Amino acid sequence: MSLQEDIAVVTRVNGPVVTASGMGRACLGDQVEVGNEKLTGEIITLEHDVATIQVYEDTIGLKPGEPVVSRGEPLSAVLGPGLLKGIYDGIQRPLEKLREQSGVFLGRGLNVPAIDPDSTWDYEPALKPGARVAGNTILGRVQETALVKHAIMVPPGIEGELVWAAEAGNRRAGDPVARVATPAGEREVTMIQRWPIRRPRPVSRRLPPRVPMLTGQRVIDFFFPVARGGAAAIPGGFGTGKTVTQHQLAKWSDVDIIVYIGCGERGNEMTQVLEEFPALKDPRSGRPLMERTLLIANTSNMPVTAREASIYTGITMAEYYRDMGLHVAVMADSTSRWAEALREISGRLEQMPAEEGYPAYLASRVGEVYERAGRVEVVEPAGGAVREGSLTMVGAVSPPGGDFSEPVVTHTKRFVRAFWGLDRDLASARHFPSIHWNTSYSEYDVSAWYAERAELPWSELRRRATDLLKEDDRLQNIVKLIGPDALPDRQRVVLETARMIKEAFLQQGAFSAVDSYCPIEKQLGMMDVILSFHDGAQKALASGRPVFEIMSAPVVERIFRMKEEVGADQAADRLAQLKKQVSDSLAD
Ligand SMILES: Nc1ncnc2c1ncn2[C@@H]1O[C@H](COP(=O)(O)OP(=O)(O)OP(=O)(O)O)[C@@H](O)[C@H]1O
Ligand SMILES: [Mg+2]
Structure with missing residues (x-):
């Protein structure tokens, strides 16, 4: 390659940031091989022929004068069948294979492809020669895992007539499955394509996110839903439940594929992910969850730059x-x-720090990440099929001291529309998930979906429950001053109903066999029971029943136990029965 004619050499090494001269022919963003060990790096600034390179591997031992070679393309991900079940590092190197090659301590300069071109797949073609194709047109399919059928698509940027299509049968991933006549000549397509990681893949059309991504977690689905294609943040201080919540979402969300990016800074956090995920079962199919999961693990022996890229x-x-x-x-x-990681790299580049040492471009980087979420329509050419897909982005944020006014949380808030704020006090009171109803919100409007799909009126139940929690919050301030006994009976019932909402509904044990996942019929049924207690209690008060008698009615205990006693099967019917018992017992 002509790029190698220039003698590009390392001139300075500053941790993972390396300067090289003689880089005049390279481009900003190019992937490069740095030094004798061919460490993987990426050009992040380029001035005349001087490039600043962030290196994704340990640079210990790297010296000025060692060669730098551009690979002539931006840092890209390899895409094709065989990705699922994989555990990768931040630049998509398969960790298992790296380990096989170099033992426990990851070697450097290892260039192991994410997909083995020699792997074979049973290919079923979907199109015949003569068809018009463009980027994302499905050429054929392979069964990637027992849970996922993988569509082999034309890479974006290729458009024209299909002149040859492979027949059904066993094929190597790296062999061509199609040839397309494009205005620029014939192009061969294999099962493997590449895409620059920092550039969003093109979409035909964006759809408004209006369908909820159901998570089986009551506080999320019922109170603060995220839509498919939406973006949500889970901010929380140390040990408040970010990781457990993310694992719950990975396990239970009604999506086809999970991509889990572990950016733990402590090694044991990552070990936890690496040990736990492969053991998880997909609750719906009973098969290993990994069959529809991709895992990225930033191991502690990789530099921060890899975390940035991951x-x-x-x-x-x-x-x-x-x-x-x-x-x-x-x-x-x-x-x-x-x-x-951004902050550290920026520091090494000697850029002017903004708030709390973060670079001034922190906000735009955060925005670029969350803006890649979306619900999209993929349209195939010439009246072909239309299909819908979505990418929902959920980011945990761990601000120092749990302070939500710190820069990463405040910038994240600008780009997400569901915010699940974890609360230290709730966590220490072992109220889990510790998502606080006062700091959390969702701006996703999924009411039309619920109105169409659910028996019970979600919008109405949610509004009433929210109002009760607000009133409770106000009353708690008075209770702190004068105690509950001084409140009028009507308000004492409000406190009791709010306690039910908090303890019987919002608390949900991730490790409970029955309650770890709660289908929406059960969620709505449970809230309907609680609100019917509230209505019945207010009526009973009005007809002269003493408040202590209402609160000690045997049905109250049953309400607190319903999440564990009522399984997912026939939850709606069983909760409707319980609701009737509640109303009857209060009407006696
Ligand atoms: N939904 C839940 N149900 C039951 N227990 C929970 C739940 N969420 C959190 N916990 C408890 O809180 C502990 C800490 O949770 P987790 O590790 O998720 O916190 P974290 O916010 O990720 O912490 P770190 O800041 O260390 O990353 C868990 O080990 C578990 O005991
Ligand atoms: Mg954690």
Whole structure:
């Protein structure tokens, strides 16, 4: 390659940031091989022939004078069948294979492809020669895992007539499955394509996110839903439940594919992910959850630069599955560690620091990440099929001291429309999930979906429950001053109903066999029971029943136990019965 004619050499090494001269022929964003060990890096600034390179591997031992070679393309993800079940590092190198090659301590300069071109797949073609094709047209399919059928698509940027299509049968991933006559000549397409990780994959059309991504977690689905294609943040201080919540979402969300990006800074957090995920079962199919999961693990022996790249690597793989017409959820735990990587790199570049040492471009980077979420329509050319896919982005944020006014949380708030604020006091009172109803919100309007699908009126139940929690909050301030006994009976019933909402409804044990997942019929049924207690209690008061008698009615205990006593099966019927018992007992 002509790029190698220039003698590009390392001139300075500053941790993971390296300067090289003689880079005149390279481009900003190019992937480069740095030094004798061919460490992977990326050009992040370019002035005349001087490039600043962030290197994704340990640079210990790297010296000025060693060669630098551009690979002539931006840092890209490899996309194709065989990605699922994979555990990758921040630049998509398969960790298992790296380990096989170099033992426990990851070697450097290892260039192991994310997809083995020699892997074989049973290919079923979907199109015949003569068809018009464009980017994302489905050429054929392979069964990637027992849970996922993988569509082999034309890479974006190729458009024209299909002149040759492979027949059904066993094929190597790296062999051509189609040839397309484009205005620029014939192009061969294999099962493997590449896409630059920092550039969003193109979409034909964006759809408004109006369909909820159901998570089976009551506080989320019922109070603060996220829509498929939406973006949500889980901010919380140390040990408040970010990781448990992300794992719950990964396990239970009604999506096809999970991309889990572990940006832990402590090694044991990552070990937890690496040990736990492969053991998780997909609750719906009973098969290993990994069959529809991609895991990115930023191991502690990789430099911060790899952590910075890992978010984009994960999102690019997620967009690829979205384009097949699948629903994908991306979890990043935690984006604060990613932002700290930005800060460290920026510091080494001697850029002017803004708030709390973060670079001034923190906000735009956060925005670029969350803006890759979306619900999209993929339109195939010439009256072909239309399919819908979505990418839902959920980022945990771990602000120091749990302070939500710190820069990463405030910038994240600008780009997400569901905010699940974890609360230290709730967590220490072992109220889990510790998502606080006062600091959390959702701006996703999924009411039309509920109105069409659910038996019970979600919007109405949610509004009433929200109002009761607000009134409770106000009353708690009075209770603090004068105690509950001084309140009028009507308000004491409000306190009791709010306690039910908090303890019987909002608290949900991630490790409970029955309650870890709560289907929406059960969620709505449970709230209907609680609100019917409230209505019945107010009526009973009005007809002269003493408040202590109402509160000690045996049905009250049953309300507190319903989440564990009523299983997912026939929850709606059983809760309707309980509701009747509640009303009857209060009407006696
Ligand atoms: N939904 C839940 N149900 C039951 N227990 C929970 C739940 N959420 C959190 N916990 C408890 O809180 C502990 C801490 O949770 P987790 O590890 O998720 O916190 P974190 O915010 O990720 O912490 P860190 O800041 O260290 O990353 C868990 O080990 C578990 O005991
Ligand atoms: Mg955690």
